[in-house]
Amino acid sequence: MAVDTFRNDEKSTNTSKIATLLRLYRYMLKYRFKIVFVLFIMAICVAIALVNPLIIEEAIDNYIKNGDIKGLIRLGIFAAIINIVMVLLIKVRMYIMSKISNEILLEVRQELYTHIQKLSFSFFDSRPTGKVLSRIIGDVNSLKDVLTNSVTTLIPDFITVCAVVVIMIVKNYKLALAALVSLPLMAIGIYCVQRFSHLRWRIFRKKSANVNAFIHEDLSGIRIIQSLTAEGETTETFDTLLHEHRNSFISAVRLNDSIGPIIDLCWGIGTASLYFVGIKLLGIGPGSVGLLVAFGTYISMFWSPILNLSNFYNQLITNIAGAERIFEILDTPPDIVDDSNVIALPDVKGDIRFDHVSFSYDEETLILDDVNFSVKAGETIALVGPTGAGKSTIVNLISRFYDIQKGNIYVDNYNLKEVSIESLRQQMGVMTQDNFLFSGTIKENIRYGRLDATDEEIIEAAKTVNAHDFIMKLEKGYDTELKERGNGLSIGQRQLLAFARTMVSKPKILILDEATSSIDTQTELLVQEGIEALLKGRTSFVIAHRLSTIQKADRIFVIDNGNIQEQGSAKELLEKKGIYYNLHMAQFKNI
């Protein structure tokens, strides 16, 4: 299965455009009263617009013909007033609609964000962050015009078109038929264009997502890129992606742009046909020139909304791809969910048991094969083994970041599947090498561990892990604002803050996955004391490649080939002269 990266396009799911549209329109239901008000305003505007040609006809065929200047002025004042009202009403309509569509975008974006937060690790494993971002930002934005124009264009223009046709037929059905003779041509033209246009816009959205994914990955790794002086390669890749993006846009737009000329052509044919039929065939003369002028205006009033409708249709097929991508994420169920009858995990002591656990990420390659072990509350277990052996996988399963295919995992005899995920994770502290810090103050970052922690508890936690001293040396101490990801602090300092964050959460079960690997020896000595305090009274799993950091573990599990190959204290394992002994010798012979 191809891995989703910025190099390849996302897969599309085939959903019906109508169903997507209806689902989108469901968000409008909440605003139905405001929308009805907007439609009422628009009906007044349409009525005024429809009256205008009648005023012109009246002015020419009646007042001008009979030389009634006073009547003409009265008619002019009336026309001016109703048209000013129309302009004001259009402003009100635009304001209300833009408010409604912005509120809907907010709602969709919130829904999407909340849903994404619930999605499991496997969702994020399978797609780049940039592509997810592109859905939350770009795709949601693309809905704005569809929502607004559905009310301001679709409904009123459709009504206008119908009303104009009725008026024309009532006034003179022969002229009406002549004016509308080119309609079938238009229908065929638009049908042909839309068939391909939607596909092309879909491709465009995917290419945009690729560009986003690349930019996100590139900026996240900018330090590595610069240190490897790989700017040239990344610029080249970026150029390629930009070209693909541009070409997909041009290809889609070129097709869309052909709709305008089709409408213009039909409009021209209709107008020519109207005058030809009116003057040549029906012999309309100077006596009823007003009728012909009114028809000329009606024909504009017919084709102009048709042009709007076709633009709207264009917009719809352009942006419906965005809606599809949003709903696809909303319809992705989280893999890891609570069963219906779960209970909240009560405060645990911290016993852990793996009972015949087998696990695979992709249902094909078995990563853990029938793993069995029991850990007593308060024990510190070190996991060692070659890279890719499955150490992180084991600890991820304890937090239930993935579900196992076979066997059971118990915490204090509670099967993980029978307790709520939230209550489980609340009692766990997980620290990885990537100790992500958020924008905000140091205090806020530590409090992330437990939102109701007091300032005193935060300081206490920082003191325990030896972070307090360096924090106090910063200009604003605990109120120092951190940059994104904690940039501006040393790696060791970031890890100390992450330790404090975990400390404040008072977890019953602690997982340190490579947590100390990038701390230099001096800092490591500093945090060692803190870590020991952190481990005290807690069941802990420590993964560290450097064997020196795990000597104090109660037991060491040597993981290899999907299972625990050896276990015991460091001393026992050395005496055994097995895998651990070899790992130990390999590391220490160079020292």
Ligand SMILES: Nc1ncnc2c1ncn2[C@@H]1O[C@H](COP(=O)(O)OP(=O)(O)OP(=O)(O)O)[C@@H](O)[C@H]1O
């Ligand atoms: N999210 C994932 N999706 C698919 N396969 C994965 C995923 N994470 C890890 N693997 C695979 O599972 C195996 C075990 O990985 P794991 O991260 O548990 O190893 P590890 O022992 O912790 O390695 P290291 O010491 O290098 O961190 C590896 O073959 C790895 O490629």
